[in-house]
Amino acid sequence: MLYNRLFYGVHKRLKDLPVTQVRAFATTGLPSREIMEYDVCIVGAGPAGLSAAIRLKQKCQKSEKDLSVCVLEKGTQIGSHILSGNVLETRALDELLPDWKDQAAxxxxxxxxxxxxxxxxxxxxxxxxxxxxxxxxxxxxxLSQLVRWLGGKAEELGVEIFPGFPASEVLYSRGAVAGVATADMGIGKDGQHKDTFARGVEVRARATLFAEGCRGSLSQGVMQQYQLREQAGADPQTYALGIKEVWQVPPERHKPGTIWHTIGYPLQSDTYGGSFLYHMDDCQVALGFVVGLDYPNPHLSPYQEFQRWKAHPHISALLQGGSVVQYGARCLNEGGLQSVPRLTFPGGALIGCSAGFLNVPKIKGTHTAMKTGMLAADAAFDALTKSAASAAADLSAFETEVKASWVWQELQRCRNIRPGFAKAGLWGGLANAAVDTYLLRGQAPWTLHTRHKDNEATQPAASQPQIQYPAADNDITFPLATSLYKSGTTHNHDQPPHLRLRNSGIPSAVNLPLYAAPESRYCPAGVYEYVDGESGAKKLQINAQNCLHCKACDIKDPLQNIVWATPEGGGPEYTVM
Structure with missing residues (x-):
């Protein structure tokens, strides 16, 4: 109770502090942005966005009507920002491209x-x-390989895809979403225009589909603009951080198609999480560790828990003599059906993980993302071909179709499992899952809810046990800097930081003394570190060039003081994730 009073006392005092304004660069006197017009603009070239694009063009071919479709992707290439521990259920792929086996998928x-x-x-x-x-x-x-293949199929059908063009702003007109704008390029860290400066582009569309994936920055803004979560009466979205490596292992230990999942060690019973280990082809194994971001202990480091898990005798025996091919991290939605917001708004819709359609107990979200993209495409096609050419699309039919689809039925059956772990810990959660699955078969007459956000679950450091992590052995376990190199992450250092603080005083006033600098541990890329300031006191240093775009900081920062925005370019370069 003492720590709770301390937290609320500090929070109240912070409300009276002057807010450090996020730097906004003046646009007066600049040339106008070029305008590109499409019938449909899709933000994000992931499974949901590309499935929507393909479905739209398929319907155009069948109807002999034509709609212009573009996809904006912030990664330098299609698939370069896609990470998933993926065992694919092909149900949606079968519906979208029934002959995928004959097309070298x-x-x-x-x-x-x-x-x-x-x-x-x-x-x-x-x-x-x-x-x-x-x-x-x-x-x-x-999944990064599948997405690249889907991108090729979309382009064959006439979809225009623009990788390396991050959408940074939602355009509004007469109360409706009217498209998006890409970021200005060629701005230095000091805010001055470099010789390479170029204005962003306005991509105007009658229908805009947001397929940014988990915690998409524009998707979050649209939810707030139209109060989509409030309209749906949805619970707060909850998240987990997934950290993944792909290993090349000795042939004698490789068993293609073998799938392991584990729970328990190294996590304590009050922290939700577990692991996956999937044998791919070519003697490669995908392995990863997932930690629910509602964990209470700020001393916990998801990256170090992943290293401890790899060192377990049952896991390390497989990895001995192997080598890491690639490393990465990404947050995932865990709120389930209860956290899905209203899906549509004037001029557009949220699809895939932008809305939160991951099936947590199944540990799968690609098939649901693809299906929601296809249903949004159906609604967009019908709306655009039946309305005036100048009108913003009314996609309200999409919401109805999703709720009538197998996606909704699937999430309905498993809706109580993840909240059970949040309420009752590991053992109570397992008991609840057993009753819900085997006895009630997903038809419980009640629905469990999560009322708090993940950042609100973090407890003061002094109330939680400290965790001593072993040093890396550089054989199975590695320092963070070594792993980060395996992600291929690059950013232009001379650009405005895409990670900013709403109030620059909060890290030193709250995060460090009260929570023992949690951002230095929850970030799986070493972006945040406390260094000695000129006065000798510790201050937060943000190494934005390390960012994996995982979004953990946007979710877990105790006072939601960190603002994540799309950078000018760069990020990870995933090829087999």
Whole structure:
């Protein structure tokens, strides 16, 4: 109680501090932005966005009507920002491209075996695999490779895709979304225009689909603009951070299609999370660790928990003699059906993980993202071909179709499982999941809710046990800087930082003394570190050039003081993630 009073006392005092304004660069006197007009603009070239684009052009071909469609992607290439520990359920792909097997889709390694383990510090006990995690008929894939393939299919149909063009602003007209604008390029860190300066482009569209993935910055703005979460009566969205590596392992240990999941060690029972380990093709293994961002202990480091998990005898035995091919991290939605906002607004819709359609117990979201993209395309096609050419699209039919689809039914059945862990910890959560799955079969007459945001779950450091992490062995476990190099992350150093503070005094006044600098641990890229200031006191240094675009800081910062915006370019360069 003492710490709760301290927190609220500090928070009240901070309200009276002058807010440090986020720098806004003047646009007066600048040339007008070029305008590009399309019927449909899709923000994000992930599974949802590309499925929507493909479906739109398929409907155009069948109807002999034509709609112009573009996709904006902030990654330098299609797939370069796509990361997922992915076992693909092909249900949506079968609907979108029924002959995908004949079109050389990178979906080849069929699931052959499921294993579910509970780990102690030194042992692994095999447990019954939950029904949601049975993978017969599914495939172990690289989602970044599948997305590149989908991008090629979209372009073959006439979709215009613009990688390396981050959408940075939503355009509004007469109360409706009228498209997006890309960021100005060639601005130095000091705010001055360089010789390479170029205005962004206004991409105006009658329908705009936001497919940015988890915690998309423009999607968040649209939700606030139209109060979409409030309109739906939705719970706050909750999240997890997934950290992943792809390893090249000795051939004698490689078993294509084998799938492991673990719970337990190294996490404490009050922290939700677990691991995945998937045998891909070509002697590669995808492995990763997921930590729910509602964890209470600010001393916890998801990256270091991942290293401890890899050092477990059951895991390290597989990795010995292997090497890391790639490293990365990305946040994922965990709120489930209860956290899905209203999906439509004048002139557009939210699709895929921008809205939060991940099936957490199944650990799958690609198939649901693709299906929602396809349903949005159906609604957009009907609206645009039946309304006046100048009118913003009314996509309200999309919401109705989603709620009538197998996506909604699937999420309805598993809606109580993740909240059960949040309310009752590991053992209570497992008991709740067993009752909900085996006894009630997903038809419970009640719905569990999560009322707090992840940042609100963080407790003062003095009330939580400190965690001592072992040094890296540089064989199985590695320092963060070594892993970051494997992500291929690059950013132009001479650009305005895309990670900014609403109030520059909060890190030193609150985060460091009260929470022991949690941003230095929850970030899986070493972006945030406290260094000695001129007065000798510690101050926060932001190494924005390291950013993996995972969005953990945007979610977990205790007072929501960090603003994440799209950078001028760069980021990770994933190829097999």
């Amino acid at each position: 990178p979906v080849k390694t069929a699931a052959t075996a499921d294993r579910f383990y509970f780990l102690s510090e030194t042992r692994a006990w095999r447990m019954p695999t939950p029904p949601q995690m049975h993978n017969k008929g599914n495939y172990v894939i690289s």
